[in-house]
Amino acid sequence: MILSLIDITKAKGESERAQAYWNAYHCQSKIISSDNKLYGNYCKNRFCTVCCAIRKAEIINKYYPVLKEWEKPYFVTLTTKAVKAKNLNKWIFGMNRAFNIIKNRCKKRYQRGTGIQLIGVKSLECNFNPQRKTYNPHFHIIVPNKVIADLLKKEWMLQWNQTGVIYTSPKAQHIREVENLERDLIETIKYGSKIFTEADLKKKGKKATTPLIYALALDNILCAMKGKRIFERFGFNLPKTSKKKPIKQLVINYEEFIFTSDATDWISTTTGKLLTGYTQTSQLNHLLNECINTETY
DNA sequence: GTTCAAAAGCAAAGGGTCAA
DNA sequence: TTGACCCTTTGCTTTTGAAC
Numbered sequence: 001m002i003l004s005l006i007d008i009t010k011a012k013g014e015s016e017r018a019q020a021y022w023n024a025y026h027c028q029s030k031i032i033s034s035d036n037k038l039y040g041n042y043c044k045n046r047f048c049t050v051c052c053a054i055r056k057a058e059i060i061n062k063y064y065p066v067l068k069e070w071e072k073p074y075f076v077t078l079t080t081k082a083v084k085a086k087n088l089n090k091w092i093f094g095m096n097r098a099f100n101i102i103k104n105r106c107k108k109r110y111q112r113g114t115g116i117q118l119i120g121v122k123s124l125e126c127n128f129n130p131q132r133k134t135y136n137p138h139f140h141i142i143v144p145n146k147v148i149a150d151l152l153k154k155e156w157m158l159q160w161n162q163t164g165v166i167y168t169s170p171k172a173q174h175i176r177e178v179e180n181l182e183r184d185l186i187e188t189i190k191y192g193s194k195i196f197t198e199a200d201l202k203k204k205g206k207k208a209t210t211p212l213i214y215a216l217a218l219d220n221i222l223c224a225m226k227g228k229r230i231f232e233r234f235g236f237n238l239p240k241t242s243k244k245k246p247i248k249q250l251v252i253n254y255e256e257f258i259f260t261s262d263a264t265d266w267i268s269t270t271t272g273k274l275l276t277g278y279t280q281t282s283q284l285n286h287l288l289n290e291c292i293n294t295e296t297y
Numbered sequence: 298g299t300t301c302a303a304a305a306g307c308a309a310a311g312g313g314t315c316a317a
Numbered sequence: 318t319t320g321a322c323c324c325t326t327t328g329c330t331t332t333t334g335a336a337c
Contacts, residue, residue, distance in 0.1 A: 235310095
């Protein structure tokens, strides 16, 4: 997937982003094992599946204890109209601005004792529509109760449709009760973009189509989201946790493993032994070889 | 190239003013 | 009375840059 993204940046002539992709490509390529533990370095890129998984886990561990205390959490989706790639950056900016204005408005009402406090966690995500070649940026939000969910939707509609021009419709905003908090928290923080996109959205539900990875769309989304915060909380703080300082230890007995794509595994530089013994499944093979759309249109 | 701490940059929270 | 906008402090997160 990363190699496809690199090809896209090459076609666009953007070497800086290509370098960032390469960093992700080499993430965890070297692993040191010692005393039954594995050590590696994270590239910490948004588009690195390894680092994303770690980041997700960290966020879940941090937020789940707080969110599970909420009385009756609701899941809210706020959207605007789908846009073309060249306008995506501008629209994401506008969505953040709109959300801030709403937050400020509610803050003032709360300060004056005439409104409730807006509390929740929110994340920015963007889907791609392969037929229309449009992008649909949206917020996924978890709030503690239905009152806040309804308020958010109401204010969002108000914010976007003030001038008489319709930027979004009430039908595009969704509110539902959280049934499985962990699942919804994962849904909220899944980080920026769905990697896989159904090739034909209309067929949804009727027939299972093979999802594809649209490399160009993914690159466009990553580009538009660069430097923007994807996951944020509002209206509350996490309880203070004391940071445990990692203890440094000098390791004498260790083994070095280097990842080799041909082997789909890490190989020991001293013994030639495989680290995991993993063999790529035919499904994954198919996915990586046949399901990445590298069109640059 | 990696690590780590300081600095810079951002956002939230709490407040205020002003004009419609 | 309300919303837009401004200010300051505080607490993070990200970036930078120097040491290794």
